[in-house]
Every structure is written in structure tokens, then in C-alpha cells.
Amino acid sequence: MWVKIARVTLRDPLLRFVRHLTVLGVIALGVWAVRLGWDTLPAAAAGGLVAEQGETAAQPVAAEARSSGPGMMSLPVYSDAGGQKSGVSRNLMLHTVFPERPRLDVIKYVVSTGDSLFGIAEKFNLKPETILWSNFDVLQDDPHRLAPDQELSISPVDGTLYEWHEGDGLNGVARFFGVDPQDIVQWPGNQLDLNMDPENPTIETGSILIIPGGRRELISWSAPRITRSNPSVAKILGSGACGTVVDGALGSGGFIYPTASHVLSGYDYSSVHPGIDLSGSTGNAIFASDSGVVVYAGWNDWGYGYVVVLDHGIGWQTLYAHLSSINVGCGQSVTQGNVIGGMGCTGNCSGPHLHFEMLNDAYGKVNPWNYLQ
Structure with missing residues (x-):
């Protein structure tokens, strides 16, 4: 009878004790497992977990990764590099910039x-x-x-x-x-x-x-090909056109600079400017680039002012424009280096300079820089 009462009386406390002991065992096992995982993580990962839980992040401490058994790879020592986090940053833009649309009208x-x-x-x-x-x-x-x-x-x-x-x-x-x-x-x-x-x-x-994309031929108002056999072809250019010209000096095919200065002043040679503008002052001497005969000497009605054109007799022609004075006349033979005029700014120009052109029977108007010596 007593044994039966004891069994009934101790049953419930015993069951509660077993349940509590089981719970404590589960908790202990969980703590052990968490501790084991925490110790095998690098310091950076551990710091990230703490930050996700809302705790105040302290300065990361460099720590060596531990190996917890066979097959576990050792991780490198973590370095914060100054504590700055890399990533995509957003710049502050006070004004929105809109791309310009291409212009469509004149x-x-x-x-x-x-x-x-x-x-x-x-x-x-x-x-x-x-x-x-x-x-x-x-x-x-x-x-x-x-x-x-x-x-x-x-x-x-x-x-x-x-x-x-x-x-x-x-x-x-x-x-x-x-x-x-x-x-x-x-x-x-x-x-x-x-x-x-x-x-x-x-x-x-x-x-x-x-x-x-449209294009057309540009009109040249400087000078056509003016030969000593037919200088009157230049009448369209102005009063400087010559009449009959007899034979005279022939060029050598080597060309010297027509000015003392070899410096560009204004436009260079291009498809829209078939010559070069050489610098200088009003009155500076202009030299014959090669020997030849004067086939044009006088005013040009199309913006070039006072002009001299020399035919060198070997398929070459040179032109000298915007002169302040002319020292030669139609049909006159000149030798390379002779003074044929003075530098100026007659016609359409913005300052004293020499506009100089070279024309060849085979190649047309050429870049003087390639031939001057």
C-alpha cells in the first residue's frame, strides 16, 4: 500500500525533473554548437553578425582563422585597411543635366x-x-x-x-x-x-x-594658268593682265622663300585656301621664288589686291598677292631672288602678309611648304 502511494506521489515531480533536464541538455548542446561555429568564422564575418543584430560595431580586431579539424581550410588574417568600406557611392547632384539635342535648323x-x-x-x-x-x-x-x-x-x-x-x-x-x-x-x-x-x-x-553631305567645286578667284604664250587669259581677273609676252628667263625647278620670314601669318594651305600666308610688315621685300617671266602685274578685282604672277617656263607658275607695291612689269624677265614688290595688305585682308601660291601643269595648285627651300 505504501509503495503504491509513493509511486503515485513521486510520478509527477519525477517527470517534471526529466523534462527540465532534457531542456537544459538541448540548450547546452546548442550553446556548444554555436560556440564551435563562432570560433571557426573569420573576425570579419563575426563582426558582420554582430552588426546585423543591431549592436554598436567596435574596431575590427585582426585574428587568425582557426582550423577545427580535417578538411577545414585556414582563412587569411583579416585587415580593415583603415576601416573604410568599398562600394558604389552616390554623388550629390544639385542640378539635373539634360543632354543637348542636335540642332536641325539654320x-x-x-x-x-x-x-x-x-x-x-x-x-x-x-x-x-x-x-x-x-x-x-x-x-x-x-x-x-x-x-x-x-x-x-x-x-x-x-x-x-x-x-x-x-x-x-x-x-x-x-x-x-x-x-x-x-x-x-x-x-x-x-x-x-x-x-x-x-x-x-x-x-x-x-x-x-x-x-x-552636299558639295560642289569651289571657285578660285586668284589666277588661272597664265602662260607666256597666252597671258591675256587673265583679263577676267583685272587690269593687271598682260598682252603679248616674248620668251624670257626659265626657272630651275628649285624654289626659295619669297619673304625673309618663313612664319605663317593667317591661313595655311588647305582645300579652301590654295596657298600660304607669310608674315611680315608693310614694305618688306618680296622675292621671285624662281627665275621666270612676269605674265600678270597689277590689280586683281577679286580680293587679292596688287598681284604679280610669274611663269617659270617649265610647267610652274607662282603668284604673289596683297602687295603694297609692284617693282616689275608685264613681259619682264626676273632672276630667282630679285625683288618684285613690297609686302602689303591690299584687297581683302586683315593685316600685312604675302599670299603665295604655286601651280603646276601636272598637279594643279600644290602646297608650297612641300617645295620651298
């Missing part, structure tokens, strides 16, 4: 003192030819005609501009400038009907069309 530009054809072209990211082609009524294909207060039309793209005339055909205009008719129609700035008939276009007379 704008006007007023020439200022000191401007040059090449400087204006660079300002608008265009080729110099585009400025000349688009402004023939102002510049007439001559960079020397550029002057302050002129108003130029600036195309939005390399090419040319064309004023539409009554009776024009789109195919003919496109053919003249070497482009496809659709290049003109599809340029947004022209605002043309994309479905128009190229043979009968509905374009208002007087409209200024942008011809993307």
Missing part, C-alpha cells in the same frame, strides 16, 4: 573681329567648306572676304544650303550636289512631305534647304 552668326573661317567652322563643329558653300553670296568662296559684322548662315550639318527656285527639280538639285534626293527630303529641318514626287516637288520658292 542659324545666323555675326562675324566678330579676330574671327577666321577655320575658327568659325571649329566653333560649330563643321568643315570650312561648309561655311563657304553655305555663304557664297557673302564670301564668294574666298576666305579672305570674311569681315567683321557680316552675317553668315550656319548649317546644322556638313554639306551646303540651297535656295529653292521656281522650276527646280529635286532630282536635279540632288544630282548637282552629289546626294540622294531622299537625303534632302528626310532631313527633319527641311520639313518636307516625305511622300512628295521628286519630279514635281511641292517646295515653296525661296525656301532654304539643307543639303546634308
Whole structure:
């Protein structure tokens, strides 16, 4: 009887004791497992866990990774490198920057003192030819005609501009400038009907069309090929044209600098400027670059002022422009190095200099820098 009562009386406390002991064992096992995992982590990972739990992060302490058994790789010593965290940073932008849209229409530009054809072209990211082609009524294909207060039309793209005339055909205009008719129609700035008939276009007379990629031959007002056998061909240039010229001195084919200075002043040789501008002062001597005969001596009506042209008799011709004075006359033979005139600024120019050109029967106008000695 007593044994039965004891069993009943101790049963519940005994069960509770076993349950508590089991819980404590599980907790101890968990603590042991966590401790084992913590010790095998590098210091950086341990610091990251603490930070995720919201605790205040202390300065990381370098520690060696421990090996906890076979197959466990040793980790390198952690170094904070100054405590700075690398990553993608966000810069503070006070203003939003919007990309500029490309210009589609023609704008006007007023020439200022000191401007040059090449400087204006660079300002608008265009080729110099585009400025000349688009402004023939102002510049007439001559960079020397550029002057302050002129108003130029600036195309939005390399090419040319064309004023539409009554009776024009789109195919003919496109053919003249070497482009496809659709290049003109599809340029947004022209605002043309994309479905128009190229043979009968509905374009208002007087409209200024942008011809993307269009080009034409530049007109040269300096001098054609003037031979001693036919110097009168230069009558179109002005009063300096010569009449009959008899034979005279022949050149050697070697060319000297026509000025004491070998420094460029103004425009260099290019497709729009077929010569070089050499520096100096008004009255400085201008020398014959090679021996030859004078086939033009006098005023040039197309912006070059006082001009001398020498025919060297061996397929070469040289031109000297913007002179202040001329010391030779038509038909006169000159020897290399003779003074033929004085430096000046006659015609269209912005300061004293010599505009010098070389022309060859086989190659046309050439770059003087390649031949002067």
C-alpha cells in the first residue's frame, strides 16, 4: 500500500525533473554548437553578425582563422585597411543635366573681329567648306572676304544650303550636289512631305534647304594658268593682265622663300585656301621664288589686291598677292631672288602678309611648304 502511494506521489515531480533536464541538455548542446561555429568564422564575418543584430560595431580586431579539424581550410588574417568600406557611392547632384539635342535648323552668326573661317567652322563643329558653300553670296568662296559684322548662315550639318527656285527639280538639285534626293527630303529641318514626287516637288520658292553631305567645286578667284604664250587669259581677273609676252628667263625647278620670314601669318594651305600666308610688315621685300617671266602685274578685282604672277617656263607658275607695291612689269624677265614688290595688305585682308601660291601643269595648285627651300 505504501509503495503504491509513493509511486503515485513521486510520478509527477519525477517527470517534471526529466523534462527540465532534457531542456537544459538541448540548450547546452546548442550553446556548444554555436560556440564551435563562432570560433571557426573569420573576425570579419563575426563582426558582420554582430552588426546585423543591431549592436554598436567596435574596431575590427585582426585574428587568425582557426582550423577545427580535417578538411577545414585556414582563412587569411583579416585587415580593415583603415576601416573604410568599398562600394558604389552616390554623388550629390544639385542640378539635373539634360543632354543637348542636335540642332536641325539654320542659324545666323555675326562675324566678330579676330574671327577666321577655320575658327568659325571649329566653333560649330563643321568643315570650312561648309561655311563657304553655305555663304557664297557673302564670301564668294574666298576666305579672305570674311569681315567683321557680316552675317553668315550656319548649317546644322556638313554639306551646303540651297535656295529653292521656281522650276527646280529635286532630282536635279540632288544630282548637282552629289546626294540622294531622299537625303534632302528626310532631313527633319527641311520639313518636307516625305511622300512628295521628286519630279514635281511641292517646295515653296525661296525656301532654304539643307543639303546634308552636299558639295560642289569651289571657285578660285586668284589666277588661272597664265602662260607666256597666252597671258591675256587673265583679263577676267583685272587690269593687271598682260598682252603679248616674248620668251624670257626659265626657272630651275628649285624654289626659295619669297619673304625673309618663313612664319605663317593667317591661313595655311588647305582645300579652301590654295596657298600660304607669310608674315611680315608693310614694305618688306618680296622675292621671285624662281627665275621666270612676269605674265600678270597689277590689280586683281577679286580680293587679292596688287598681284604679280610669274611663269617659270617649265610647267610652274607662282603668284604673289596683297602687295603694297609692284617693282616689275608685264613681259619682264626676273632672276630667282630679285625683288618684285613690297609686302602689303591690299584687297581683302586683315593685316600685312604675302599670299603665295604655286601651280603646276601636272598637279594643279600644290602646297608650297612641300617645295620651298
